[in-house]
Amino acid sequence: xxxxxAVSASAPGKMIILGEHSVVYGKxxxxxxxxxxxxCRVSRSGEMILNGRRVxxxxxxxxxSVINDNGLSGISMDAGTQIPTSSxxxxxxxxxxxxxxxxxxxxxxxxxxxSIAKDAFNAEWNAQGRASPIDTSTCTHxxxxxxxxxxxxxxxxxxxxxxxxxxxxxxxxVPEMTFVVGHTGIKAPTGPLVEKVxxxxxxxxxxxxxxxxxxLVTLQGMNAIxxxxxxxxxDIMTRNxxxxxxxxxxxxxxxxxxxxxxPYSYGAKLTGSGGGGSMIALTDQPEKVCEAISLRGGRPxxxxxxxxxxxxxxxxxxxxxxx
Ligand code: MEV
Numbered sequence: 001x002x003x004x005x006a007v008s009a010s011a012p013g014k015m016i017i018l019g020e021h022s023v024v025y026g027k028x029x030x031x032x033x034x035x036x037x038x039x040c041r042v043s044r045s046g047e048m049i050l051n052g053r054r055v056x057x058x059x060x061x062x063x064x065s066v067i068n069d070n071g072l073s074g075i076s077m078d079a080g081t082q083i084p085t086s087s088x089x090x091x092x093x094x095x096x097x098x099x100x101x102x103x104x105x106x107x108x109x110x111x112x113x114x115s116i117a118k119d120a121f122n123a124e125w126n127a128q129g130r131a132s133p134i135d136t137s138t139c140t141h142x143x144x145x146x147x148x149x150x151x152x153x154x155x156x157x158x159x160x161x162x163x164x165x166x167x168x169x170x171x172x173x174v175p176e177m178t179f180v181v182g183h184t185g186i187k188a189p190t191g192p193l194v195e196k197v198x199x200x201x202x203x204x205x206x207x208x209x210x211x212x213x214x215x216l217v218t219l220q221g222m223n224a225i226x227x228x229x230x231x232x233x234x235d236i237m238t239r240n241x242x243x244x245x246x247x248x249x250x251x252x253x254x255x256x257x258x259x260x261x262x263p264y265s266y267g268a269k270l271t272g273s274g275g276g277g278s279m280i281a282l283t284d285q286p287e288k289v290c291e292a293i294s295l296r297g298g299r300p301x302x303x304x305x306x307x308x309x310x311x312x313x314x315x316x317x318x319x320x321x322x323x
Contacts, residue, residue, distance in 0.1 A: 004044050007105045011095075012034055013089040013091060017280065018217070018221040024130055027148065028219055030222060031138040032138070033139065035307045040077055041077070042076065048060075050078075051079065057074075061126055063099060066100050067103060080316045081320065101116050113140050113141055117140040120139065121162075125162060141169075146171075149172065156168055176305070177282060180281045182299070188274065192275075193273040197247060234265060238268060244274060253297070258281075262281075265289055267281070267282055268281035
């Protein structure tokens with residue numbers, strides 16, 4: 001780097017198992033951190049330097065939001081990731097969360113999870129337009145996170161508000177389960193898909209009803225998780241996928257991977273913003289699901305849940321690809 005003292009940090013990616021898109025409108029959602037991480041190492045600089053190259057600030061709105069919120073106009077940052085970008089697996093949320101921790105540590109500021117989650121949410125909001133805190137809170141806290149779950153379910157972590165919306169963020173206890181992520185290989189940035197749903201909802205009462213229905217289905221899913229009922233949870237995930245398809249955020253490739261996984265799964269759905277990106281399947285037969293996904297042209301990854309949230313690191317592992 002540039003000879004200045006440096007701080008390294010990492011944060012996990014995430015998969016939303018229930019409630020994406022409707023969570024933007026204050027409905028409930030559940031997400032789990034996954035064992036794929038984003039790493040960064042930062043040191044002070046008057047300019048924006050990314051992996052040794054000077055870059056204009058606007059190229060990376062998440063990075064500029066986090067550093068500006070912390071009173072800086074430039075930073076030297078090296079970064080590497082195990083999370084495919086624009087894949088629905090939280091790569092930008094993990095970037096924002098790990099960068100917030102590293103910058104805060106560098107500046108001697110508070111490094112509690114709530115401050116980091118709020119910096120990261122702000123970055124997501126600035127970069128994406130409309131956003132909920134589901135991705136950024138999950139990448140920050142790790143494990144299982146629920147938004148807007150009924151009282152008595154989960155342990156409240158923090159509350160985040162923006163304009164007329166407010167979200168209760170809770171730690172949510174999720175049992176050991178096996179998921180296979182199927183990546184379509186199609187990059188689909190979140191902002192335009194969130195905007196598409198906003199327009200649909202604004203002009204069509206039917207879209208609002210679908211969003212309400214996703215909220216109800218997600219509450220049923222939370223209860224299924226609490227009862228440790230994988231069959232019920234799987235059915236609910238598949239229903240959630242159908243509702244997201246009606247909302248217009250699925251695509252042929254995602255539907256193909258979901259349908260191919262279903263014979264070997266409790267249930268399957270797209271995860272994240274859709275339009276490409278990834279789907280997930282809840283299964284006890286991960287090898288069969290991986291094979292079915294590969295046969296349909298997808299890239300399968302078996303993910304481990306219970307992953308730790310944002311944390312300091314000694315550096316960026318050498319085996320990790322640069323962004
Ligand atoms: C994206 O991972 C999840 C969305 O619900 C957007 C958001 O909550 O900010 C589609």
